Amino acid sequence: MIFIPIVVSIFSLVFAYFLANEVNKAPSGSGKMVEISGYIREGALAFLKRQYKAVGLVAVILFLLLCLVMNIRVGLGFLIGVIASASAGCVGMMISTKANVKVAQAARKGLAPALNLSFQAGSVTGILVVGLGLFCVSFLYFLTQDLMVLLALSFGGSLVSVFARLGGGIYTKAADVGADLVG
Structure with a gap:
């Protein structure tokens, strides 16, 4: 019976991959659009990299603490939650x-293509989060039947x-202030 959620979660991960490929196939637009999109992407990924460094440090400390106070299985459950959430x-x-530049390009053709693409x-992110969450919960329960491990998993994802x-929120506020200063 436990295999049903595992199969459903794998199906959702495959479907998210399929949707991501569909988005990637869409045309990206003109040179200037692609250039600006590259800057946005670069800034967003730099933010994510910096954020994950901070999260990683806290996660390692909490992982070690959970291993010492509880046990290694609880610590690993926490770490799996962190990795799954960060991956999503x-x-x-x-x-x-x-998708930003691709949706802007699709909007040149009309509202419907832009809305479909967006x-x-x-949906990629939403389905990926649900699929990863269901897979991690189902798989860890299948392996351990330990609710403390599942609690640690949710703690890692929540962190x-x-x-x-x-x-x-801080990054968005800083961008708003910067935009206001520019004009």
Whole structure:
């Protein structure tokens, strides 16, 4: 019975991959559009890299603490949650920054193509998060049948989410202030 969620999660991960390929196939537009998109992508990935360095440091400390206080299985559950959440965030950022210019190009053809492409790009992250979450929970439960490991998994995923929410809000506010200063 436990194999059903594992199969469903694998199916959702494959579907997210299929949607990402569909988004990647879309035309990117003119040279200037691609150039500006490259700058946005570069800035977003630099932000993500810096953020994940901070999260990684905190995660390693908490991993070691959980291993000492609880046991290695709980620590590994936490680490898997961190890795799964960070992976979903990284893929989400990459597909979003790639899709920006592609949606702008699709908008030249009309509202419907732009809306379809933007929904496909947004769906990649949503389906990926659900698929990874379901896979991790199902697989870890199958391996351990230990609810503390699942709790640690959710703690790891939540840690990355909190850092993303706080860091993203600060980054957005800084960009708004910069835009206001420019005019």
